[in-house]
Amino acid sequence: MKKPQYKIRVTKCVAHLFLLSLTVITYYQAIIGTDLTGQYINDPVKFVIHFSGMTGLQVLLLTLLISPLAQKFKQAWLMQTRRMFGLYVAFFACLHVFSFWLFELNFQVDLFIEELVKRPYIWLGMLALTLLLALSVTSINKIRAKMGPNWQKLHNWVYLVLVLVWVHFYWSVKATPTETLIYLAIVISLLAIRHKKLLKGLKALKRNEKIS
Amino acid sequence: MLIKKTSTSDISENEVTPENIYKDRRKIIKSLGFLGAGALLSGQSQQAHAISWFKDKDEEKSALKALKYQADEPFTEALTPEAKITSHNNFYEFGTRKTDPKQYEGMLTVNPWQLNVDGLCANPFKLNYEDLFSKYPLQERIYRMRCVEAWSMVIPWVGIPLADVIKQAQPNGQAKFVAFETLYRPEEMPGQKSRFAGGGIQYPYVEGLRIDEAMNPLTLLAVGLYGKELPTQNGAPIRLVVPWKYGFKSIKSITRIKLVNQKPPTTWNLSAPQEYGFYANVNPKVDHPRWSQAQERRLGSGGLFSQNYIPTLPFNGYGEQVAHMYKDMDLAKFY
Ligand code: HEM
Numbered sequence: 001m002k003k004p005q006y007k008i009r010v011t012k013c014v015a016h017l018f019l020l021s022l023t024v025i026t027y028y029q030a031i032i033g034t035d036l037t038g039q040y041i042n043d044p045v046k047f048v049i050h051f052s053g054m055t056g057l058q059v060l061l062l063t064l065l066i067s068p069l070a071q072k073f074k075q076a077w078l079m080q081t082r083r084m085f086g087l088y089v090a091f092f093a094c095l096h097v098f099s100f101w102l103f104e105l106n107f108q109v110d111l112f113i114e115e116l117v118k119r120p121y122i123w124l125g126m127l128a129l130t131l132l133l134a135l136s137v138t139s140i141n142k143i144r145a146k147m148g149p150n151w152q153k154l155h156n157w158v159y160l161v162l163v164l165v166w167v168h169f170y171w172s173v174k175a176t177p178t179e180t181l182i183y184l185a186i187v188i189s190l191l192a193i194r195h196k197k198l199l200k201g202l203k204a205l206k207r208n209e210k211i212s
Numbered sequence: 213m214l215i216k217k218t219s220t221s222d223i224s225e226n227e228v229t230p231e232n233i234y235k236d237r238r239k240i241i242k243s244l245g246f247l248g249a250g251a252l253l254s255g256q257s258q259q260a261h262a263i264s265w266f267k268d269k270d271e272e273k274s275a276l277k278a279l280k281y282q283a284d285e286p287f288t289e290a291l292t293p294e295a296k297i298t299s300h301n302n303f304y305e306f307g308t309r310k311t312d313p314k315q316y317e318g319m320l321t322v323n324p325w326q327l328n329v330d331g332l333c334a335n336p337f338k339l340n341y342e343d344l345f346s347k348y349p350l351q352e353r354i355y356r357m358r359c360v361e362a363w364s365m366v367i368p369w370v371g372i373p374l375a376d377v378i379k380q381a382q383p384n385g386q387a388k389f390v391a392f393e394t395l396y397r398p399e400e401m402p403g404q405k406s407r408f409a410g411g412g413i414q415y416p417y418v419e420g421l422r423i424d425e426a427m428n429p430l431t432l433l434a435v436g437l438y439g440k441e442l443p444t445q446n447g448a449p450i451r452l453v454v455p456w457k458y459g460f461k462s463i464k465s466i467t468r469i470k471l472v473n474q475k476p477p478t479t480w481n482l483s484a485p486q487e488y489g490f491y492a493n494v495n496p497k498v499d500h501p502r503w504s505q506a507q508e509r510r511l512g513s514g515g516l517f518s519q520n521y522i523p524t525l526p527f528n529g530y531g532e533q534v535a536h537m538y539k540d541m542d543l544a545k546f547y
Contacts, residue, residue, distance in 0.1 A: 033515030040293065042300035042310065043363060044516045045509060104509075106521045111504070119502055172502070174361075175411035175483060177308040 004077035011081050019059070019088055023095070026051045045103040052099055056092030057165055057183065059085055064162065064190045083139050086158075090136040093129050121171035128164040131157050156201055159194070162187055275318065276440040281350035281370045291354070292365035293513050294438045300511065301445045302359070303464055305394065305401040308411040313445035320400050320465070322449040331391070331471035334382035344435050344450050348372040352439075353432050353453070358494045358528045360458035364508045369453055370436035375427045383423065383471045390426040391476035392419045392452060393468040413483045419452065419463035420476035420490065424537050430455055430530060433466075456527040456534045458492045489547040493538065494528035498547045 029035050030044035041047050063085040070078040105111045116122055135155055138144060144151050166187045170180045191198060299314045306313035323341040330336035339347065350370050358364045378390065396404060396416035403410030425431065432453040435442060442448040447464025454461050460480050470476075480488035487501055496506045510520040527534050538546075 027516070030516045033513060033518075040296050040299070040513070041515070042296050043509075043511060044514075045519060046363075048516065103516055103519060106507075106519070111507075115504065118499070118504075121502060175304065175308065175413050177411055178408040181408070 004080075008077050008080050011078075012084055015081070015084060015088075019055075022055070023051075045099075048099045049096060049104060052092050052096035053169065056089055056096055057169060059092060060089045060162060060165060061183075061186055061190065063089060064158070068190075068193050086139065087136055090129075090132040093132050097125075097129060121168050124164045124168040124171070128161045128168065131161050131164075135161075159191065159198060162190065276443060278440050279345065279350055279370050279436045281352050281436070281439070284352040284354045284368070287354040287366065287368075289356070289366050289510075290512055291368060292511055296511055296513075297365060297367055297437060298443050298445060300365075302361075302459065303445055303447065304411045304413060305403040305415065305417070305465075306445065307403055307409055316402075317444050320395075320397075320444045320448060322444075322465075325449050325467075327450060327467055327469065329377060329381045329469045331381075331469075332384050332387040332473060333471050334384060336381060341449060345441070348376055350435065353430075353434075355430075355432075355453060355455035356528050357453075357455065357459055357462075358508060358524065360460055360488070360492070360500060360505075362500075362503060362505060362508050362524075364510050364522075364528075366510070368438055369432060369434040370439065371432040371434035371450075371453065373429060374431040374433050374452070375429065377433060377469065378423075378426055378471070381471065386473045387471035388423055388473050389471075389475055390421050390423060391468075391470045391472050392421075392463045392466055393470075394418070394463055395465045395467045413479055417463060417479045418476065419461055419478050420472075421454065421461075422475075422537075423471075425454070425534075428534060428537070430533050456494055456530040458488075458494060460488065461492050491538075491543075491546050493526075493534075493543060493547075494524060495526055495543055495547065496524040497526075498544050 025036075027048060029041055030048045033044055034040055063082060066078050066082045066085065070076055101107060101112045105115065116126060135158060138147060138151060138154060147154070166180075166183060169183065170176075173180060298317075300310045301313040302310060303313040306316045325339075325341040325344070327339040327344070328336070329339070350372065352368055352370050354366065354368045356364055357367050374390075394415075394417040395401070398405040398415075401415075404415040421431070432455075433450055434447070434453045435450050437446060442451065447462075447466075450466050451464040452462045452466065461478075475490060478488075478490055480492075481490055494505075499505050505524055507521055508524045510522055512518075512520055514520065525531070
């Protein structure tokens with residue numbers, strides 16, 4: 001048996017290498033306008049918005065799969081890789097919004113603000129991004145220690161992020177591609193695994209509302 | 213930020229150049245290989261992007277027969293490369309991703325074909341596959357194509373004015389609209405076979421025009437592009453092209469054209485009536501509920517930093533030829 005510390009390091013290293021090289025290769029292809037075999041990337045702008053959005057969503061799903069996996073297979077060390085994945089979700093979300101602003105809207109500030117204000121599916125994305133940034137900032141150890149039990153309360157909002165991102169995704173496409181339904185199934189499974197915790201949380205929320 | 217504006221002084225490599233000359237030139241540039249790649253890396257040369265790195269897409273397959281046609285006047289805007297036009301398609305019958313339809317190239321049986329022209333007319337008739345290419349003189353028409361998703365292309369179509377076909381049918385006074393229908397053949401169209409593969413819209417795909425729109429000289433029944441017959445993914449063997457309307461009006465692989473007296477149902481309008489209207493005229497002032505229509509990106513050969521952002525024009529720039537048909541209409545209401 002290798003020490004957990006070693007496993008954590010290898011896992012993190014592989015994840016960094018994989019996610020960063022994937023990002024670099026994707027943006028490189030979009031910038032030159034052809035893929036590595038010389039075929040056109042037909043719409044380089046949609047290509048990067050799609051890549052960053054989908055990778056953000058996928059890494060989010062992965063992040064939320066870690067604790068069930070760690071429990072099921074008794075691999076407590078996995079939990080220590082979760083922060084890194086969570087931060088990657090925020091990274092891809094930022095890249096996504098930045099790509100939208102820079103490449104779809106040609107960096108026009110007025111157009112960007114107009115889109116943020118006008119489009120309900122973007123409100124959901126914005127709310128998700130805001131929550132993700134809050135979670136990222138509070139993942140700094142010092143802040144986390146200061147927050148005490150409030151930290152867990154805040155970080156439970158990640159389940160809302162999950163739902164928001166899926167709806168944002170579903171809303172952004174025309175018609176209903178199969179993909180959206182596959183992701184829905186995964187989202188529901190991830191929530192179902194935690195149904196007890198989530199129901200308890202919802203009840204607590206309601207109680208708080210009554211009190212206040 | 214590089215903003216590339218198209219103007220007459222900035223014309224791409226393949227701009228209205230006969231294909232053989234265009235290919236010869238590409239071969240010469242390709243034989244300069246190293247130099248071309250250098251220019252590409254330095255990002256200075258737009259045309260270098262049109263030269264692929266490792267293989268030449270246009271030379272790969274050419275089972276599509278070449279057509280004889282009357283060439284169009286030179287166009288002032290750069291043509292979208294053929295490889296893009298034939299691999300970036302919304303044709304949900306073959307899957308919802310834009311790259312899906314190309315996977316089915318050559319897999320739709322187009323010969324034999326039957327196109328029925330009927331309805332409220334004195335002379336209903338049928339056209340078979342050969343008729344599509346031989347019954348009417350073919351003309352090239354270089355048109356802008358504006359997708360409702362805010363990207364656009366410039367495409368050299370080859371086809372027949374729809375008006376010629378409709379006149380032959382001799383519509384009677386009751387014919388106020390024209391209804392179109394796409395082939396329904398689930399065995400060959402996976403999107404029709406499975407609700408999931410087809411994105412959940414209704415099949416067969418149907419479209420419609422008002423009779424005056426159908427008779428407008430711009431309205432084309434295309435049977436080819438870039439001088440050759442249409443590949444499957446672009447709507448073989450015959451499709452509609454209505455350049456002042458969003459792309460979804462230009463129904464593909466048509467089997468029926470019917471003259472009717474009421475506004476016919478149209479597929480995207482049935483699917484999401486608040487997003488897609490019957491008229492679907494390109495209009496920068498009427499947003500799609502989920503995105504702005506004020507601007508479009510012209511898909512050319514460039515990468516991320518050489519995108520061509522252009523303001524969208526009313527009627528996609530064809531106002532002179534078509535605006536009169538809508539002069540008493542509130543276009544925000546009849547979108
Ligand atoms: C201010 C925040 C956001 C903005 C302005 C925004 C913008 C957009 C836009 C414009 C699209 C549509 C792309 C298209 O035209 O096809 C889109 C799709 C998408 N977004 Fe966002 N988004 C935001 C936040 C997020 C976040 C936080 C995530 C999650 C990581 C996310 C994930 C996705 C996904 C998965 C898609 C579908 C991608 C596709 O089908 O191509 N978005 N977003």
